[in-house]
Amino acid sequence: MRWFRRLFLTFRMKGHQREMEEEIRFHLAMREQRNLDEGIPGDEARRRARIRFGNPVVWMETMSEIDIHIHLRSAIEDLRFGFRQLVRNPIFAVTGVLTLALGIGINTTIFTVADSVLLKPLPWPGADRMVAIYERMPKFGVMNDSWPDYVDWRSQNSVFANMAALQPSSSTVNLRGEDQQVPSVAVTNSFFDVFGVSPILGRAFTSQEAIPGSGLTAVVSYAFWRQFLGAEPSAVGRSIEVDGQAATVVGVLPPGFSIPYGRFEIYLPFGVKTHNPEVADRANHPGLGVVALLRPGVTLAAARTNMAGIMKRLSRSYTQSNRGETVVLTPLRDQFVGGARNILFLLLSATGLVLILACANIANMSLARAAARRREFAVRLSLGASRSRLFRQALIENLPLALLGGASGIGLAALIVHPLVHFYPHRILGLEDARLNAVVFCFAAAVCVTSWLLFGIVPAFAASRRTDAYTSIRTTAPDTHISGHTRLRSSLLVAEIAIALVVTVSTMLVLRSLLAVTRTNPGFRADHLLVLESIHAGSSRGQSAGTIEFFRELLSRLRHLPGVKSASAAMELPLRGVIWTSPYVPDGHPQPPNTQQPWTEINFVMPGYFQTMEMRRLGGRFFSEADSNSAPMAVINETMARSIGVANPVGGQLYVAYAPHATMQIIGVVSDEKQFGLDKHDMPEVYIPATQSPVPVMDIVLRTSSPPEFLANAARLTVHDFAKSRSAPRAVPMEMFLDSNLADRKFVSLLLGLFDVLAVTLALVGVAGVVGYMVEQRTHEIGIRMALGASRTHVMNMILLGQCAKFACLGVAVGIGCAFALTRLLASQLYGVQPSDPLTFVAASIGLMVVTLLASYFPARRATMVDPVVALRCE
Amino acid sequence: MRKKSDQLQGALDLLVLKTLEEGPMHGWGITLHIERTSDALLRVEEGSLYPALHRMEKDGWIDAAWGVSENNRRARFYRLTPKGRRQLAAERQNWERVTGAVAMVLNFGTGTN
Numbered sequence: 001m002r003w004f005r006r007l008f009l010t011f012r013m014k015g016h017q018r019e020m021e022e023e024i025r026f027h028l029a030m031r032e033q034r035n036l037d038e039g040i041p042g043d044e045a046r047r048r049a050r051i052r053f054g055n056p057v058v059w060m061e062t063m064s065e066i067d068i069h070i071h072l073r074s075a076i077e078d079l080r081f082g083f084r085q086l087v088r089n090p091i092f093a094v095t096g097v098l099t100l101a102l103g104i105g106i107n108t109t110i111f112t113v114a115d116s117v118l119l120k121p122l123p124w125p126g127a128d129r130m131v132a133i134y135e136r137m138p139k140f141g142v143m144n145d146s147w148p149d150y151v152d153w154r155s156q157n158s159v160f161a162n163m164a165a166l167q168p169s170s171s172t173v174n175l176r177g178e179d180q181q182v183p184s185v186a187v188t189n190s191f192f193d194v195f196g197v198s199p200i201l202g203r204a205f206t207s208q209e210a211i212p213g214s215g216l217t218a219v220v221s222y223a224f225w226r227q228f229l230g231a232e233p234s235a236v237g238r239s240i241e242v243d244g245q246a247a248t249v250v251g252v253l254p255p256g257f258s259i260p261y262g263r264f265e266i267y268l269p270f271g272v273k274t275h276n277p278e279v280a281d282r283a284n285h286p287g288l289g290v291v292a293l294l295r296p297g298v299t300l301a302a303a304r305t306n307m308a309g310i311m312k313r314l315s316r317s318y319t320q321s322n323r324g325e326t327v328v329l330t331p332l333r334d335q336f337v338g339g340a341r342n343i344l345f346l347l348l349s350a351t352g353l354v355l356i357l358a359c360a361n362i363a364n365m366s367l368a369r370a371a372a373r374r375r376e377f378a379v380r381l382s383l384g385a386s387r388s389r390l391f392r393q394a395l396i397e398n399l400p401l402a403l404l405g406g407a408s409g410i411g412l413a414a415l416i417v418h419p420l421v422h423f424y425p426h427r428i429l430g431l432e433d434a435r436l437n438a439v440v441f442c443f444a445a446a447v448c449v450t451s452w453l454l455f456g457i458v459p460a461f462a463a464s465r466r467t468d469a470y471t472s473i474r475t476t477a478p479d480t481h482i483s484g485h486t487r488l489r490s491s492l493l494v495a496e497i498a499i500a501l502v503v504t505v506s507t508m509l510v511l512r513s514l515l516a517v518t519r520t521n522p523g524f525r526a527d528h529l530l531v532l533e534s535i536h537a538g539s540s541r542g543q544s545a546g547t548i549e550f551f552r553e554l555l556s557r558l559r560h561l562p563g564v565k566s567a568s569a570a571m572e573l574p575l576r577g578v579i580w581t582s583p584y585v586p587d588g589h590p591q592p593p594n595t596q597q598p599w600t601e602i603n604f605v606m607p608g609y610f611q612t613m614e615m616r617r618l619g620g621r622f623f624s625e626a627d628s629n630s631a632p633m634a635v636i637n638e639t640m641a642r643s644i645g646v647a648n649p650v651g652g653q654l655y656v657a658y659a660p661h662a663t664m665q666i667i668g669v670v671s672d673e674k675q676f677g678l679d680k681h682d683m684p685e686v687y688i689p690a691t692q693s694p695v696p697v698m699d700i701v702l703r704t705s706s707p708p709e710f711l712a713n714a715a716r717l718t719v720h721d722f723a724k725s726r727s728a729p730r731a732v733p734m735e736m737f738l739d740s741n742l743a744d745r746k747f748v749s750l751l752l753g754l755f756d757v758l759a760v761t762l763a764l765v766g767v768a769g770v771v772g773y774m775v776e777q778r779t780h781e782i783g784i785r786m787a788l789g790a791s792r793t794h795v796m797n798m799i800l801l802g803q804c805a806k807f808a809c810l811g812v813a814v815g816i817g818c819a820f821a822l823t824r825l826l827a828s829q830l831y832g833v834q835p836s837d838p839l840t841f842v843a844a845s846i847g848l849m850v851v852t853l854l855a856s857y858f859p860a861r862r863a864t865m866v867d868p869v870v871a872l873r874c875e
Numbered sequence: 876m877r878k879k880s881d882q883l884q885g886a887l888d889l890l891v892l893k894t895l896e897e898g899p900m901h902g903w904g905i906t907l908h909i910e911r912t913s914d915a916l917l918r919v920e921e922g923s924l925y926p927a928l929h930r931m932e933k934d935g936w937i938d939a940a941w942g943v944s945e946n947n948r949r950a951r952f953y954r955l956t957p958k959g960r961r962q963l964a965a966e967r968q969n970w971e972r973v974t975g976a977v978a979m980v981l982n983f984g985t986g987t988n
Binding site: 019020022023024026027029030031033052053054055058062063066067070 | 901902903906920921922925926929930933934944946948949950951
């Protein structure tokens with residue numbers, strides 16, 4: 001309390017101080033005079049007076065203590081009064097608390113997610129210093145890293161404490177005699193240090209394992225150890241079969257350890273691959289990711305400069321593979337949270353606006369109450385209550401509402417965070433750990449106080465405004481002119497309509513983007529298409545001939561299933577990204593890979609793939625079974641045909657550096673299929689017949705005549721029977737991939753839509769309330785008008801068009817201005833629609849005008865029902 | 876926050892209110908009045924008087940205004956408000972009840988023996 005008193009003294013006592021000092025001086029002088037009168041000599045008389053008085057500083061502090069006490073007491077009284085008011089007006093209380101609870105609840109919920117995804121520290125010791133590094137090709141964009149480049153970065157940089165490379169993939173592990181596909185990752189030895197993890201059993205990799213040709217070892221995840229190795233300590237040292245090779249398990253990682261690159265079960269030493277020609281080729285980018293740990297004190301900018309310098313040197317030394325190549329350094333969180341940041345920002349803005357609307361509504365309701373109590377306040381002012389006292393009272397009276405609303409809001413958030421997180425279609429780093437914690441509570445408290453001030457300050461100002469006490473007290477009827485209250489309420493009204501418009505425009509833009517993406521042609525017919533995922537021809541059968549026979553035979557069996565119209569297979573199905581890219585030369589002249597060349601996707605397909613997918617043939621022909629022994633050939637997509645720039649590319653030569661046969665003849669052109677996602681640009685793509693260059697793992701597609709789900713089981717059983725010991729594959733209708741591609745947008749659209757409904761509802765409730773109040777204020781005037789012969793329609797028009805339409809127009813105008821400025825921040829979320837799309841703006845404006853007028857219609861109608869006699873007599 | 880005994884504070888309040896019932900008076904005058912009328916038995920501490928005046932002013936029992944003292948100096952005069960008058964009546968009644976009760980307790984032994 002002591003510091004508080006000091007603070008109080010400094011702030012409050014300045015003015016009183018002089019008065020007090022004067023009072024003390026007077027007292028001392030009188031006492032001194034009395035002492036003199038009693039015969040005590042001059043100096044002694046003064047001294048005694050002072051001693052008797054004691055230390056004035058001490059009792060001045062005592063006085064300020066009294067002041068605090070009184071303030072607190074009056075605050076508590078106001079608070080209790082506020083609570084009593086709430087109890088006495090249950091409708092106001094329930095509406096207010098509900099509105100506020102919704103506003104604070106949705107804000108707290110979204111913030112909880114944002115806190116978990118964007119603010120909470122990542123689970124690795126040096127996470128805030130971890131940087132993901134990728135390369136940027138001058139003619140392609142961001143790309144995974146080349147191994148020799150990584151080696152040079154590691155040895156030449158002066159900014160990183162450590163650096164690791166990792167190559168995610170998938171391995172076939174033979175467990176209990178059955179092959180199992182398991183996500184695996186090859187890592188450099190430094191990986192475990194960079195992520196600050198050490199095995200709970202056994203050890204990590206040593207330099208021994210980096211030597212090619214040494215026996216293969218593996219570190220396994222805790223989950224893998226429990227599930228497949230019996231959770232036995234003796235599992236370390238045991239041998240498992242990974243991709244047909246014996247590997248010794250040397251370590252088990254702690255439970256819960258995971259990295260943002262994926263959920264890996266098996267960690268293999270990357271060292272054994274370093275002499276592999278594909279890895280040693282500087283121009284090749286074999287799917288490597290690099291994570292580096294900044295030295296303490298080194299900024300990201302410094303690291304970028306340092307790395308840019310290294311890349312410049314590499315660019316000069318290795319012109320063929322590195323010319324113009326740069327690096328992209330991104331903090332690990334940004335790398336993996338990426339788009340979620342924008343989405344969360346968008347949602348938080350929307351919930352913030354809803355909260356402001358909620359506050360405006362409560363302020364409006366409080367104003368209505370304050371209007372009823374205006375006479376009370378006027379009387380108190382005239383009886384000497386200070387304006388600051390009334391201001392304080394009006395503000396504190398609203399605190400119970402804020403407290404109840406805040407508490408219910410936090411409760412609401414606690415209820416909906418969990419379902420919301422599970423409803424979110426994809427995995428985001430940190431999303432699953434979203435919980436209400438101390439940070440969230442602080443945020444909720446801050447929101448609560450802010451909204452209290454927002455909705456409390458307006459009625460507080462209204463209550464403490466200097467009014468003409470005489471007329472206020474004398475008048476028994478509500479005043480007929482537009483009072484200050486009305487002006488305040490109409491500005492609130494305009495603000496509410498404006499905010500509702502901003503939210504509506506944003507929501508409509510996001511919805512239209514969703515529609516645009518939905519309408520995007522994926523390049524194939526997605527319905528009646530069943531996908532059998534990751535079918536392995538089996539590594540033991542050896543490459544080529546066996547593999548292709550396997551798929552031929554399996555496809556022919558599947559084609560014979562009732563309900564299957566056709567069947568084929570591809571290495572990379574659309575909408576699922578690509579794993580194989582390469583530089584290419586359009587005119588077919590062999591050239592070593594060069595950074596200045598364009599890049600293409602490479603896909604391997606079985607004959608009949610394009611027909612099964614129902615893609616359009618734009619020229620030449622598609623693959624047939626007879627092609628297996630012909631010269632290397634390829635079908636290209638529309639985008640590549642355009643990039644080649646010849647009228648008819650069919651028959652021409654194509655050189656694709658990393659294709660199995662680099663020089664190929666183009667035999668056909670096919671329409672583009674969306675390889676990465678519906679809202680992503682098309683890339684050049686070259687299709688290579690799997691009959692010429694077999695790949696061991698492919699996805700199978702079945703065109704069905706009945707709904708694809710009906711065939712799922714039969715197809716899975718067919719694969720299982722044919723492939724003998726293998727477990728049945730996953731069978732998924734292609735439309736599910738389409739849905740999952742849209743899921744993010746649907747999720748955001750749904751939430752925004754909900755928030756928009758809330759925002760518009762709140763605004764309309766506000767409109768109805770204010771119009772009702774205005775009409776009530778004009779009852780007397782309307783009575784006179786009707787007594788003098790004005791018709792109902794006339795009165796209706798006067799209110800609706802004369803007043804409400806004016807406010808609606810003003811609100812919409814302000815809203816358009818704000819929306820225009822704000823929607824450009826949305827640009828990254830939009831697809832196929834401009835942030836300032838005129839149609840959206842016009843539609844939202846008209847829609848909001850219409851509902852605003854509708855909301856004002858009912859209170860306005862009540863005005864026309866007024867019986868002139870009653871209206872005139874009510875004074 | 877420190878809190879003094881309510882009884883003592885109540886007594887000082889009562890004395891001050893009663894003094895002011897005579898008419899508006901400044902702090903020095905109140906001190907003097909209480910000393911005189913109690914035959915110098917009660918000595919008002921300035922360190923208690925002024926805070927008490929301040930509190931009673933805030934509570935609305937008394938009003939304060941600057942005026943001119945008997946010897947032509949600027950002094951702060953305190954005056955009883957209607958609320959203060961009611962408070963005086965209440966405190967006086969309370970005081971009499973308490974002192975009466977104390978007397979009954981003190982006289983209990985002498986009465987029965």
